[in-house]
Amino acid sequence: xxxxxxxxxxxxxxxxxxxxxxxxxxxxxxxxxxxxxxxxxxxxxxxxxxxxxxxxxxxxxxxxxxxxxxxxxxxxxxxxxxxxxxxxxxxxxxxxxxxxxxxxxxxxxxxxxxxxxxxxxxxxxxxxxxxxxxxxxxxxxxxxxxxxxxxxxxxxxxxxxxxxxxxxxxxxxxxxxxxxxxxxxxxxxxxxxxxxxxxxxxxxxxxxxxxxxxxxxxxxxxxxxxxxxxxxxxxxxxxxxxxxxxxxxxxxxxxxxxxxxxxxxxxxxxxxxxxxxxxxxxxxxxxxxx
Numbered sequence: 608x609x610x611x612x613x614x615x616x617x618x619x620x621x622x623x624x625x626x627x628x629x630x631x632x633x634x635x636x637x638x639x640x641x642x643x644x645x646x647x648x649x650x651x652x653x654x655x656x657x658x659x660x661x662x663x664x665x666x667x668x669x670x671x672x673x674x675x676x677x678x679x680x681x682x683x684x685x686x687x688x689x690x691x692x693x694x695x696x697x698x699x700x701x702x703x704x705x706x707x708x709x710x711x712x713x714x715x716x717x718x719x720x721x722x723x724x725x726x727x728x729x730x731x732x733x734x735x736x737x738x739x740x741x742x743x744x745x746x747x748x749x750x751x752x753x754x755x756x757x758x759x760x761x762x763x764x765x766x767x768x769x770x771x772x773x774x775x776x777x778x779x780x781x782x783x784x785x786x787x788x789x790x791x792x793x794x795x796x797x798x799x800x801x802x803x804x805x806x807x808x809x810x811x812x813x814x815x816x817x818x819x820x821x822x823x824x825x826x827x828x829x830x831x832x833x834x835x836x837x838x839x840x841x842x843x844x845x846x847x848x849x850x851x852x853x854x855x856x857x858x859x860x861x862x863x864x865x866x867x868x869x870x871x872x873x874x875x876x877x878x879x880x881x882x883x884x885x886x887x888x889x890x891x892x893x894x895x896x897x
Contacts, residue, residue, distance in 0.1 A: 617886035624885070625658035627809035628771065630867075632799035634666030635816035637875025638707065647814065648714035650881035651776065655720055660771050663715075663722075663778040664802060666795030667707045668851075674702050685740055687851040691754040691792040699792045700726075703780040711778050722776045727783040727793060730766035733759055733801070735783030735791045757783045757791025759798065762805035771806075796851075800858030804865035811862045812884065813855055814875040819893030820852065834895045836863050859895045870895040 631651065637643045654661050671689070672682045675698055683690040691699065708724045715722035727733030735757030739750050770777050779802070781793040796813060803811040820842070822829035834842075839856055842848050848856050859870040873880045873892030883891045 616888065617882075620886045621657045624809060626660070628660045628662060628803075628806050629654065629810045629812060629885075630662045630664060630799055630803035630806065630808045631881070632664045632666070632796055632811070632813040633711065633875070634668065634795055634814065635875065636669055637814050637816055638665065638667060639669055640876070642878075643875055644710070644714055646879050647875060647881065648711070648720075649718050650879055651715055652718040652720040653882065654885070655774075655776060661776055662767065662771065662802065662806065662808070663711060663776065664795055664799040665703070665707055665711055665778065665780060667703050667780075670707060671699055671702045674698050684850075685751050685753060686742060687853045688738075688740060688753055688756060688794055689792060691756050693755065696755045696790060696792055700782055700790065704782060708778055708780045715776055715778070720776050721774060722778050723770055724778050724780075725766070726780040727798060728790065729779075731763050731784060732766060732779065733757075733781070733783035733793065733798060734761040734763065735785050735793060736760050737785070737791065755789075755791055757785070757793050759783065759793070759801040760785075762801050764802075764805050767802070767806065794854045794858075796854040796858045797861075800862040800867075800870075803862045803867045807866055808862075809868050810885075811859070811867050811870045812881065813859075813870070813872045814880065815851075815855070815872060816874060816876055817852075818874045818891070819872045820848065820856070822847065824849075831893050832890065834893060836860055836895065836897055839895055863895060863897050868896070 651661050675682050704726050712722040712724040738756045738758040741748050767777050781795040781798040783791045783793045818830050820831045871894050873884045
């Protein structure tokens with residue numbers, strides 16, 4: 608009976624989300640652990656087989672850091688964004704497109720899904736431009752040059768729609784091209800939000816390695832189960848959101864304001880986190896809505 612109850616609890620969600628696009632941003636240390644990689648791939652394939660259309664955007668920060676350190680380079684971040692010179696960009700592309708993307712495709716294929724590996728360069732999915740980060744200081748606003756870091760100018764959905772409509776699962780690494788063919792390292796959270804907005808996705812789900820947005824990151828009991836966009840903006844303004852959670856929060860705000868119904872930030876270290884967040888009343892992470 609317990610198993611039957613679990614399936615019956617999922618039924619209304621399966622009905623509600625049938626034929627909807629979910630953009631899933633897969634990142635953090637959830638991409639390193641073998642067990643997490645397996646159950647995440649299983650969850651994605653199950654979503655596909657119950658009629659949901661998953662699109663995967665992945666990061667790879669820990670793997671990039673490891674590769675950089677092996678090559679004698681120290682990773683540097685400003686407000687959660689990686690400072691990227693030409694050599695760092697080569698390492699980023701090697702790790703994201705050459706290693707991680709293929710591994711995710713292989714895992715999804717192993718469990719019966721049809722995945723296609725892409726980068727934002729493929730079919731000019733992501734048209735980018737150089738990003739200049741502005742930060743507020745006691746002396747006013749200053750500009751920080753992050754190097755070969757880009758921001759989205761435009762998302763071309765044609766290739767993605769062809770793949771989705773033919774039952775493939777696109778797996779996208781966040782490398783964009785500008786109008787001159789220059790490559791840029793893109794923040795995966797931001798790219799996921801941009802793609803979710805362009806595809807008019809039902810949900811944007813961010814798999815990370817913390818439980819969600821918390822009042823105090825050292826106290827899991829302070830997790831916000833639900834937030835509105837206005838509440839999230841207030842947390843950002845008050846400096847309550849820090850580091851790598853900043854681009855996630857900014858991406859969530861942009862996605863919701865662009866028509867995505869809800870954004871979810873969940874802990875990929877919890878077994879089958881995707882299924883628990885989508886198909887149960889309780890959920891496990893932070894859900895952001897309008």
